[in-house]
């Protein structure tokens with residue numbers, strides 16, 4: 001009986017007297033893009049040449065309302081990850097990488113650092129319930145605004161940052177006492193609900209002279225309704241983050257037990273936007289590969305965002321650069337098994353505020369790896385699109401996919417492979 | 426400059442205000458509760474809103490002075506960085522929410538969540554405030570000339586609240602602290618500056634964080 | 645999610661203008677609820693509902709020409725149920741009780757089941773209808789409107805600003821957190837409630853009115869004269 005792994009959770013809670021907190025995404029297996037496969041061209045459809053015939057990836061967001069829409073060269077952006085959860089060199093590296101491949105990166109809870117502004121050609125500025133570090137100057141310096149209602153890892157919950165990571169710079173940016181365990185609000189302080197969000201969005205547009213697009217980010221729960229309401233409230237772009245979505249630090253019970261899988265969320269979100277042709281959809285949560293990108297686009301997304309994948313490319317859990325297994329061991333963790341994001345003891349200088357640890361991350365070399373990764377998965381995306389006969393990745397459609405499991409077929413609403421059966425249809 | 430909001434859109438009015446140089450002044454007539462008036466100002470101009478403003482009057486401002494002659498809707502002076510937002514009448518919810526600096530003054534009363542998430546600004550209310558005033562306020566000062574509702578100062582960080590009247594009840598982790606000389610001086614200065622003659626600086630209650638929610642002993 | 649407007653006329657001279665005043669108020673909160681709208685006009689308990697922009701609907705109904713003693717109206721931004729006339733507020737139930745709601749209940753499904761088990765019928769799957777049916781049920785059991793509203797505060801979880809009218813009364817109540825807007829104005833000639841001040845600004849004599857926000861979980865009730 002004592003070997004039952006569910007008892008470990010009991011022991012942990014008995015010891016702590018509170019809920020466990022961690023970084024990362026849901027660990028449980030949920031139906032995902034991996035459970036789908038493409039029906040690429042053969043006799044009935046004709047493929048495009050992989051290296052010679054063009055396949056467009058450019059994505060334009062917010063053209064309807066904003067004077068300066070966001071133009072992405074690839075349909076993959078870097079998701080909002082806070083300076084605080086991440087080190088300044090990590091933020092800078094992500095900005096450099098995004099700029100190099102012509103895409104956007106996003107701030108996060110706690111505001112905008114000059115390093116990331118300077119290194120990012122296109123920077124999305126988050127407006128979160130906490131409003132830590134939120135100010136009109138950075139607002140006007142941004143290329144888009146993202147009003148965050150929630151995150152896939154914790155829809156309905158607020159952010160948190162453990163004291164170990166609330167160093168002097170982070171604390172000053174958030175106007176918080178150094179070293180405290182920070183808990184953020186779950187609702188915005190000056191509006192609740194889409195009818196009032198509409199007025200808030202208008203304020204943000206006024207304060208930026210209607211220059212930049214406004215995104216609204218939601219954690220995937222009642223996706224159809226929430227996406228429709230975000231669009232009605234005036235969003236140019238709705239960002240839907242599925243339950244697998246990563247986090248810097250969240251209560252384990254939220255990460256594992258709230259929200260719906262990204263796979264199910266994409267279709268619902270696309271349905272909700274059927275009446276809003278100008279509103280674009282970004283999907284995130286568990287996107288790792290070019291295949292994931294292509295499948296998300298086929299199911300209706302205009303672009304995807306990556307969080308944890310970008311961190312892994314940067315060196316998370318890797319033994320690149322100048323440090324090996326010993327760097328992990330001295331922090332009580334192992335390469336490949338590290339989940340210490342919330343503690344600040346990051347062996348590779350990504351999820352830390354310790355000056356000594358963050359010095360381990362070279363933003364230039366890190367950026368190269370992230371840019372390589374983004375280029376590689378863009379190639380994979382176009383490869384699959386071309387094989388489906390598409391001259392633009394946005395021409396992928398649900399009919400290009402079939403499912404390998406009944407669950408995935410039901411959620412993605414594509415037929416089970418080899419059948420015409422879509423469960424529930 | 427005079428702008429009549431019954432014939433000019435809020436968008437055009439705000440654009441005209443943002444084009445004004447420091448030292449200029451403008452009057453917005455017929456506001457009739459319109460939202461987002463005089464938001465995002467960046468220069469030291471004075472804007473008089475000649476009536477009742479809707480949501481976020483003077484919000485996201487820097488250096489400007491925004492005077493609301495009537496009452497104000499939700500989030501008046503929200504996220505103010507510096508300057509002044511003054512409301513002659515009552516203010517609705519989330520007054521001065523998240524203000525980093527500057528002063529938000531209400532000569533009437535304010536409803537719920539005044540000074541929520543305050544980040545360094547000063548929020549002054551001559552009359553009463555509703556429930557959850559100062560919720561999660563991080564830094565700055567809140568002075569209430571009248572009574573405070575339920576849950577005052579819930580989950581406060583380092584902001585300090587002074588109440589001249591009665592407090593219905595305190596929120597989680599808020600506590601009443603002894604008044605020091607510096608407190609009396611601060612309250613006296615603020616009261617004098619804004620004409621809150623009814624406040625006796627020696628007789629206010631200081632509410633601040635008990636700091637019990639600061640650490641959970643993690644990880 | 646939506647815009648609420650409600651008006652009770654004390655001054656008999658204003659009664660021929662009820663429809664005109666309500667149309668003007670509704671136009672001010674149209675952006676809060678662009679999908680559909682509805683209104684009940686008393687004393688005849690005349691209910692008008694439709695899908696479309698509130699201003700277009702008011703014109704279609706010739707609302708401006710209508711007279712009456714009081715009215716309660718709603719412009720709707722549908723949250724979870726469909727955009728049809730059946731899902732429009734006011735929900736009019738029992739002895740001419742009309743309810744409009746801004747917000748979102750959190751435990752209405754359970755209360756609906758309890759009411760269904762007691763034989764209460766429903767017309768829609770809307771969460772706000774549950775509140776209307778709950779009030780009518782309590783009143784059929786003998787409670788007055790004020791008591792029924794207090795019981796509603798005890799039983800319902802979630803966010804709400806409610807405006808309720810019956811042939812004899814007008815009431816307003818909001819939940820304990822009070823995250824949805826509500827503002828009341830009173831003069832000798834009328835009492836009005838709306839989601840935003842803009843809607844009250846169109847009323848005659850507003851400059852001299854007593855304007856205030858309802859306290860959380862407090863029932864405000866005015867009887868008809």
Ligand SMILES: Cc1cc2nc3c(=O)[nH]c(=O)nc-3n(C[C@H](O)[C@H](O)[C@H](O)COP(=O)(O)O)c2cc1C
Pocket residue numbers: 023024025079080081082085086107108109126148150151152217241244245246247248249284285286287305306307308309341351
């Ligand atoms: C370290 C870390 C910090 C994050 N910080 C924020 C944040 O500040 N604001 C936010 O909206 N989302 C935040 N997220 C969530 C991401 O924006 C994104 O939704 C998520 O990472 C997508 O899932 P993925 O990691 O599987 O790609 C964070 C995620 C991580 C991994």
Ligand code: SF4
Pocket residue numbers: 023311315316317318338339340341342345346347348349350351
């Ligand atoms: S290596 Fe760093 S970023 Fe990766 S899991 Fe460990 S602490 Fe987090």
